[in-house]
Ligand SMILES: Cc1cc2nc3c(=O)[nH]c(=O)nc-3n(C[C@H](O)[C@H](O)[C@H](O)COP(=O)(O)OP(=O)(O)OC[C@H]3O[C@@H](n4cnc5c(N)ncnc54)[C@H](O)[C@@H]3O)c2cc1C
């Protein structure tokens with residue numbers, strides 16, 4: 001067992017995702033408190049140039065392989081597992097993201113390593129990990145057993161700035177044997193442009209499952225129009241095909257930072273919070289006084305949205 | 317094509333969750349359970365593939381509260397075979413995945429489609445753990461599957477609405493986030509009929525001696541409303557106060 005803290009670098013189209021810097025910042029704190037070494041693990045093909053943005057790390061381990069040019073669940077999972085096997089880190093931080101979810105479990109099984117998911121906090125010495133479960137309604141503190149553990153971190157849990165530093169640390173090349181791959185990357189499909197760009201709106205009236213039916217959407221549209229904004233939504237509204245994907249706020253939707261985010265009937269699951277927590281003013285309306293959205297809102301209204309929306313609309 | 321859809325009951329978050337006296341788990345006595353919503357999507361995607369090109373769909377679940385009803389509902393929607401895995405009280409996703417892998421080891425499968433995640437898995441999501449116990453590849457956060465001639469093409473969702481397309485040979489395990497279509501609805505009468513006509517096969521879990529590798533030190537509710545200033549009163553009064561705030565902030 002080494003004293004290394006690994007951060008698995010997440011990058012897409014040549015950009016390092018913010019979750020990486022969040023984890024580097026946290027990793028630096030843990031490494032500093034435990035006399036450990038902070039190592040950024042970078043996978044790609046001809047991607048070593050990205051190391052110049054990983055200055056917060058003490059070292060970069062770089063794996064170059066043509067099959068790692070684009071994210072590939074099987075190839076990345078194998079590569080990360082192999083590097084963990086070679087270096088035996090004390091802790092591995094990976095994003096609780098679409099990519100990270102395809103990485104962490106493999107290494108856990110391959111190396112019999114504890115895996116703690118949905119981390120929203122990690123103690124300064126790395127010994128206690130807090131997971132945000134049940135849609136953000138319950139926190140669980142876990143202590144990993146034995147040496148070494150893998151932690152997947154919810155995006156937005158730590159400040160990204162703490163992990164940003166220019167200048168490349170020493171880069172060490174590692175090689176892995178990816179063997180035969182049954183999964184092949186084909187293409188990236190860009191999101192279609194929608195009728196409204198919700199990321200450019202200053203006012204968003206955002207509806208969640210509490211709206212109950214697409215027949216109730218006009219009520220929200222009217223309120224948005226009166227406020228001079230647009231309607232956005234949580235994921236179930238898009239999965240029900242009531243609104244276009246381009247209206248979705250959150251982890252797999254868009255990140256928004258409007259002057260006003262009015263959340264109507266949205267519970268505040270971590271995947272939604274990721275997309276809107278930085279709005280200037282968040283006002284949440286929900287019938288459930290314990291809804292996690294109230295942890296992130298500036299103002300909370302415990303009320304039936306079917307009573308609240310007409311009441312506010314009629315005053316505008 | 318043989319498609320296996322593992323399904324799972326999870327606590328309904330509409331109800332208040334209580335924590336046990338030891339502060340290490342939910343108080344499970346009064347929990348209201350419902351099917352993990354992503355399982356509805358996984359089953360829908362399996363049934364779409366069946367409709368399009370023929371497939372044999374098995375719904376499988378670890379034994380537990382209310383699970384028979386969930387399996388019968390799957391049959392009412394179109395699942396061909398129902399399996400209940402017995403003799404295990406999985407305390408972690410690792411154990412659940414190990415049990416599932418033991419049973420799938422004795423079955424034929426081309427596609428295993430789980431829900432992408434659930435609200436209570438502290439030690440990771442099943443699709444990837446199960447895939448590794450089975451020694452097959454995996455793709456998580458899948459929003460659409462097309463099958464043709466022994467291979468499949470899937471869409472995996474990233475942030476910002478970006479989607480990556482992958483091709484995979486079979487067998488493969490998929491963590492389904494959303495089906496191509498809204499999951500079909502099945503009336504209660506049809507589920508009741510299925511509970512009379514359909515048969516649930518029971519298969520023993522076998523040896524599941526794996527560990528999550530971590531212990532729950534403490535379970536607690538985050539401080540609700542810590543951030544928000546609560547606005548009291550009737551809907552009218554609350555709306556008036558909200559308008560006042562919007563005016564103060566120069567928004568209206
Ligand atoms: C990989 C992945 C990515 C995801 N990405 C996203 C994402 O980008 N965006 C996203 O939003 N979700 C995302 N999710 C889903 C997320 O986990 C939640 O399921 C989702 O955010 C819940 O949406 P909701 O709050 O509208 O619904 P629910 O959680 O069902 O909440 C509905 C709320 O409405 C309230 N309510 C009900 N009736 C009324 C009423 N009459 N008046 C007022 N309030 C009422 C209820 O109290 C409840 O709090 C993702 C999930 C996964 C697994």
Ligand SMILES: Nc1ncnc2c1ncn2[C@@H]1O[C@H](COP(=O)(O)O)[C@@H](O)[C@H]1O
Pocket residue numbers: 321322323324352354355358376377378406409412429430431432433434435436437440441442443
């Ligand atoms: N006990 C279980 N029985 C059947 N399927 C399960 C079980 N646990 C997890 N799964 C499957 O894995 C998915 C994700 O669950 P989890 O890994 O608990 O997040 C579920 O939606 C199911 O498809």
